Amino acid sequence: MNNQLILEAETYINWLGKFGGQPNGGVTRLLYTTEWRQAQQALAEKMSECGLQVYDDRVGNLFGRLEGTIPHARTILTGSHIDTVKNGGKYDGAYGIIAGIIALDFLNKTYGSPKRPLEVVALCEEEGSRFPLTFWGSGNITGHHHIRKVDGIKDANDIRFEDAMLQAGFGQVAQKDCIRLDLAAFIELHIEQGVVLERQGVKLGVVESIVGQKRYTFIVDGEAGHAGTTPMHMRRDALTGVAEMIKQLEKSALRYHDQLVATVGFIEAIPNASNVIPGRVIFTVDTRHTNEKLLNQFAIGMISRFHEIAAARQLNLSVQMWMDETPTQLDVSLTARLENICQSQGVSYQRMISGAGHDSQIFQALCPTVMLFVPSRDGISHSPLEYTSPEDLAVGILVLIELLYQLGYEENTDENL
Amino acid sequence: MNNQLILEAETYINWLGKFGGQPNGGVTRLLYTTEWRQAQQALAEKMSECGLQVYDDRVGNLFGRLEGTIPHARTILTGSHIDTVKNGGKYDGAYGIIAGIIALDFLNKTYGSPKRPLEVVALCEEEGSRFPLTFWGSGNITGHHHIRKVDGIKDANDIRFEDAMLQAGFGQVAQKDCIRLDLAAFIELHIEQGVVLERQGVKLGVVESIVGQKRYTFIVDGEAGHAGTTPMHMRRDALTGVAEMIKQLEKSALRYHDQLVATVGFIEAIPNASNVIPGRVIFTVDTRHTNEKLLNQFAIGMISRFHEIAAARQLNLSVQMWMDETPTQLDVSLTARLENICQSQGVSYQRMISGAGHDSQIFQALCPTVMLFVPSRDGISHSPLEYTSPEDLAVGILVLIELLYQLGYEENTDENL
Numbered sequence: 001m002n003n004q005l006i007l008e009a010e011t012y013i014n015w016l017g018k019f020g021g022q023p024n025g026g027v028t029r030l031l032y033t034t035e036w037r038q039a040q041q042a043l044a045e046k047m048s049e050c051g052l053q054v055y056d057d058r059v060g061n062l063f064g065r066l067e068g069t070i071p072h073a074r075t076i077l078t079g080s081h082i083d084t085v086k087n088g089g090k091y092d093g094a095y096g097i098i099a100g101i102i103a104l105d106f107l108n109k110t111y112g113s114p115k116r117p118l119e120v121v122a123l124c125e126e127e128g129s130r131f132p133l134t135f136w137g138s139g140n141i142t143g144h145h146h147i148r149k150v151d152g153i154k155d156a157n158d159i160r161f162e163d164a165m166l167q168a169g170f171g172q173v174a175q176k177d178c179i180r181l182d183l184a185a186f187i188e189l190h191i192e193q194g195v196v197l198e199r200q201g202v203k204l205g206v207v208e209s210i211v212g213q214k215r216y217t218f219i220v221d222g223e224a225g226h227a228g229t230t231p232m233h234m235r236r237d238a239l240t241g242v243a244e245m246i247k248q249l250e251k252s253a254l255r256y257h258d259q260l261v262a263t264v265g266f267i268e269a270i271p272n273a274s275n276v277i278p279g280r281v282i283f284t285v286d287t288r289h290t291n292e293k294l295l296n297q298f299a300i301g302m303i304s305r306f307h308e309i310a311a312a313r314q315l316n317l318s319v320q321m322w323m324d325e326t327p328t329q330l331d332v333s334l335t336a337r338l339e340n341i342c343q344s345q346g347v348s349y350q351r352m353i354s355g356a357g358h359d360s361q362i363f364q365a366l367c368p369t370v371m372l373f374v375p376s377r378d379g380i381s382h383s384p385l386e387y388t389s390p391e392d393l394a395v396g397i398l399v400l401i402e403l404l405y406q407l408g409y410e411e412n413t414d415e416n417l
Numbered sequence: 418m419n420n421q422l423i424l425e426a427e428t429y430i431n432w433l434g435k436f437g438g439q440p441n442g443g444v445t446r447l448l449y450t451t452e453w454r455q456a457q458q459a460l461a462e463k464m465s466e467c468g469l470q471v472y473d474d475r476v477g478n479l480f481g482r483l484e485g486t487i488p489h490a491r492t493i494l495t496g497s498h499i500d501t502v503k504n505g506g507k508y509d510g511a512y513g514i515i516a517g518i519i520a521l522d523f524l525n526k527t528y529g530s531p532k533r534p535l536e537v538v539a540l541c542e543e544e545g546s547r548f549p550l551t552f553w554g555s556g557n558i559t560g561h562h563h564i565r566k567v568d569g570i571k572d573a574n575d576i577r578f579e580d581a582m583l584q585a586g587f588g589q590v591a592q593k594d595c596i597r598l599d600l601a602a603f604i605e606l607h608i609e610q611g612v613v614l615e616r617q618g619v620k621l622g623v624v625e626s627i628v629g630q631k632r633y634t635f636i637v638d639g640e641a642g643h644a645g646t647t648p649m650h651m652r653r654d655a656l657t658g659v660a661e662m663i664k665q666l667e668k669s670a671l672r673y674h675d676q677l678v679a680t681v682g683f684i685e686a687i688p689n690a691s692n693v694i695p696g697r698v699i700f701t702v703d704t705r706h707t708n709e710k711l712l713n714q715f716a717i718g719m720i721s722r723f724h725e726i727a728a729a730r731q732l733n734l735s736v737q738m739w740m741d742e743t744p745t746q747l748d749v750s751l752t753a754r755l756e757n758i759c760q761s762q763g764v765s766y767q768r769m770i771s772g773a774g775h776d777s778q779i780f781q782a783l784c785p786t787v788m789l790f791v792p793s794r795d796g797i798s799h800s801p802l803e804y805t806s807p808e809d810l811a812v813g814i815l816v817l818i819e820l821l822y823q824l825g826y827e828e829n830t831d832e833n834l
Binding site for chain 2: 192193194195196199213215225226227228229231232233234237239240242243244246247250254258261262263264265266267268272273274275276278284286354355356357381382
């Protein structure tokens with residue numbers, strides 16, 4: 001089983017990566033594009049070949065279903081998203097779909113029909129790379145998004161969202177409604193997209209929670225001036241002020257709770273000329289934590305310290321928060337079950353948080369949800385260099401199979417879900 | 418005299434500012450352009466009207482001469498540059514030329530011919546804004562530049578330097594050679610382009626020396642990473658390292674000698690996305706001082722500290738120095754003479770340094786040279802907002818007239834020069 005899985009996982013990942021494949025090894029598969037449609041069609045055929053009942057919904061989420069023997073039992077859903085960022089990797093999203101198909105195929109061939117329905121889903125969109133509609137696939141299933149609320153959105157080529165959706169064959173009233181009230185659980189297998197598992201030498205991450213995120217843009221105004229004729233003590237240099245803020249932020253983040261991260265990823269100095277003291281600096285802060293209260297407290301403290309630094313330097317500081325996502329605690333019972341499986345299978349694992357957003361945080365609002373991470377080489381993701389070894393892919397799939405077996409073939413009621 | 422000067426100075430500045438004048442009030446008068454030629458022609462006519470002998474040299478420096486009565490006496494030269502930066506101000510350079518014409522006109526009308534020749538010069542180019550040839554005008558007079566050493570230089574429109582020069586009517590062998598071995602002194606009146614005089618409430622700056630400058634580009638390489646999935650202690654963030662360097666640089670510069678300035682004017686983070694830890698940051702340092710040894714020591718210390726910060730953070734640091742100009746001490750005797758004039762005229766003044774480069778630093782290699790600054794409103798220069806009040810312009814011209822009188826009409830020998 002293990003060797004066969006290793007081969008299958010790698011083969012399927014490379015096969016799916018050809019849809020939207022780029023010369024540099026990357027993948028660009030944006031929502032409702034030709035590459036996206038071809039990938040969904042190919043997946044539908046693959047699901048069909050594996051004996052799954054295939055269907056899609058109004059926004060283009062694609063499902064493969066293994067019907068259960070208990071009447072009206074609620075469905076166990078696994079999968080991830082089929083879309084990619086521009087020039088992304090072959091594993092992000094795709095792995096969770098491939099794993100689901102392999103798992104359902106194996107379970108069906110080995111044990112026949114499950115007691116309760118098992119489904120794999122290729123969610124139509126998660127990244128928000130073509131339209132600003134992050135979690136469009138899971139969001140329509142859970143009520144987080146609604147197909148009617150996309151008026152006026154266009155892509156970079158000025159194509160209206162509704163036109164792109166219709167062109168791809170979706171968005172028609174006759175098509176299946178997206179909302180799913182029959183879900184017993186959602187399970188997402190995903191690459192970590194970080195360095196933690198690799199550095200710890202651990203094979204699996206059992207995700208307890210997904211971070212909340214706050215993102216800010218700060219504008220610091222001082223006074224531009226001649227780099228030669230303005231003595232040091234007569235300056236109101238916006239950049240030296242911002243340097244102090246960035247250093248202070250790093251210090252605070254390192255001292256705070258382990259899970260807290262804070263990043264200045266973007267900085268722009270104006271006029272940005274070597275012989276002019278910067279009169280204005282714009283920078284962003286991205287800060288994340290799984291505990292909403294701790295995240296709020298950190299952010300309040302940060303802004304307060306920035307104001308102090310600005311005031312001491314006679315700089316003006318303005319701040320705008322443009323993202324505020326609350327943390328998500330994933331299902332405790334499913335998390336514990338995953339740990340038991342890892343222990344019984346002798347797979348090294350650790351409980352961890354997800355520092356990135358995932359469809360699972362959207363599903364957890366609707367049904368018990370859990371996530372599993374496999375290692376990412378060098379932590380690289382959203383890049384043609386994204387890579388997870390076939391052996392590591394297989395370990396994740398084996399644990400997924402066991403979890404789906406327990407939930408689909410052993411459980412008679414929804415009580416434990 | 419004073420009221421008349423106030424009117425004249427303002428009128429002439431506005432008149433000259435129309436050549437290359439922009440809708441926003443700025444001036445763009447780049448070397449060898451139509452606007453530049455028209456300005457030089459208009460200045461030639463103005464000089465002629467004032468009774469000066471007008472001539473130009475092979476690169477387009479324009480001179481107006483008041484012949485002296487002592488045979489073969491060396492020449493006292495005053496003036497500044499006629500070119501501007503793109504969308505610069507009306508005062509930078511232009512003031513020194515206008516002042517020279519007004520001064521020579523006044524002296525000629527009041528006292529007749531001087532003992533030794535007095536000349537005013539409109540130097541063809543100082544800013545290096547069209548071609549990378551800073552100090553082209555003064556450089557050809559002093560041997561710092563040579564007309565034959567400009568092979569292959571082109572402007573932003575791909576026009577060859579030689580073609581632009583010929584087109585403007587210069588660069589021909591038959592034209593007057595640029596080198597001047599007959600100069601007894603050079604005197605440059607200029608706007609300060611800084612805030613010192615205004616903040617001190619002083620009318621004139623007697624420039625003792627012009628700073629040396631070193632400019633560097635630093636490249637700091639860390640490791641790009643996901644802003645959510647990379648814990649703080651696993652990061653090699655290039656930007657937080659650079660923030661520490663900038664803060665350290667500011668601290669060192671403030672603690673060092675009063676005159677030392679150090680500026681990070683340019684910064685670029687890569688990839689510069691809010692949710693990605695910057696893997697690379699590029700920034701510049703511009704540092705200046707009038708003492709070469711102190712400047713060198715500061716620069717060595719700075720680079721050493723940057724390496725320490727980089728090493729402690731496992732960052733790679735590379736450094737390239739792309740400007741290294743030595744400081745210039747201006748003429749002590751002329752500086753003292755200017756102070757005496759200020760004292761006897763009751764003009765508030767202070768000895769100061771020039772934090773910007775000027776033609777005077779080029780002339781000082783050839784002949785005794787001195788500079789005079791008048792205040793710049795808010796220290797603004799290279800901008801349409803550049804401004805000096807007519808009253809302040811007039812104060813500078815009165816002192817220049819007295820200096821030219823002493824040197825041209827009172828001194829019989831070159832001994833005191």
